[in-house]
Amino acid sequence: MATLGDLERAVMDLLWEHPEAITANSLRDLLSGRPSATDTRPLAVTTVLTVLSRLEKKALVERERSSRPHRYRAVTSRAEHTAELMLEVLGSAPDREAVLARFIGTVSEGEAATLRKLLGHD
Amino acid sequence: MATLGDLERAVMDLLWEHPEAITANSLRDLLSGRPSATDTRPLAVTTVLTVLSRLEKKALVERERSSRPHRYRAVTSRAEHTAELMLEVLGSAPDREAVLARFIGTVSEGEAATLRKLLGHD
DNA sequence: CAATATTTCTACACGTTGTAGAACTTCAAG
DNA sequence: CTTGAAGTTCTACAACGTGTAGAAATATTG
Structure with missing residues (x-):
């Protein structure tokens, strides 16, 4: 079980706070609003998608490929x-x-x- | 507090088993004898010294600079x-x-x- | 002092993470 | 159906940590 980077961590924190599966775009918005992101350019969605893929590979995140904008959720609490x-x-x-x-x-x-x-x- | 790599870990394990401070050369020898090192070329002593320096920077290891071949010990158990x-x-x-x-x-x-x-x- | 042992510097390869553009795919509107 | 927008995957690269060690500098000892 690898250790998480800062962005991966931030994404996981958001997913853990969100019981329902959520889209990459929503995540990007939420990330922009978080404290450590003030006065930083908002992340590109592709960036968020990349970390989500990595988190999926690490089995920390699951995605609903069925719904069109894919929706992501944490696998465990x-x-x-x-x-x-x-x-x-x-x-x-x-x-x-x-x-x-x-x-x-x-x-x-x-x-x-x-x-x-x-x-x-x- | 960062996480340790495999070699760093192996060195710490040896230091933890050795109450007395120990030299880089002894460590190299001990490392060569450990299970995961069978059929591998023994490490260069400079390699051991490098990881010891890094561990020292991480405050996990302390060295006696007084004794000539420096001697190293774990800072905590x-x-x-x-x-x-x-x-x-x-x-x-x-x-x-x-x-x-x-x-x-x-x-x-x-x-x-x-x-x-x-x-x-x- | 000269040879040898020890330590420090410098270097590089490889994996991980943050970051995102380019290219490809899918879906909805016309 | 066609086309454009929205979404997804590929590819890339920089920065950092770690394993690895030769070269260069320094200290010991005979």
Whole structure:
């Protein structure tokens, strides 16, 4: 699972916020409105299409080829994706428990409470 | 915090296994012995030095410039490093708790037990 | 000092990402 | 059907990171 570039990331963020599939043109408009794009020339649609293709190849995005302006949607939710990334990072460690210990030591108290709840029963 | 390439990773793995600072030449030898290097020409020591410099720039490695063949050591333990990476991934999520929920749902029962212990008191 | 070991510089190939024009395809209006 | 607009795919290139290492500079040691 490769890591995302800035634009790919921005596109994914938009797709994650949009439950319904969305067109490349809409995405371009949304991208133009985002903070980091102020005072920059709006992206060409082809640019957006290129990153969408790449994201599709990475299996992060799915497209409806049926509807004419193709519509794109994220394959997984951001939470799922992020959790997968975390597991991927953790997975490569031979000392998983030590990692978890460090990790736990850093989350906020509120989150620790959430974790306790999630782990609750046993 | 950038992500590591294969060789950078291999070097870090060796440094993490070696508590004492170690020279580039030793590292080259160790690298030649590792599984993925069988039937490959051994790396040039300059190659190892290059990646060590890059790792130093990334603040993952520290070198003793005092001793003549410089000696290198990892700045943090692998567990620390991995935990930091996990936090970095998690940090970029606006829905941290949802991510944690997914995450918890995937760790093994043994690890869940460890987590409970770590979160133990409340 | 001269030979040798070590380190730093410089270089290049290859893959990824941002970026977009050119060329091709499809669809709707006439 | 034809044609033009809208949409999609191809092709390209620059910038950057990484693997790789020779050349050049520097330090050690005999």
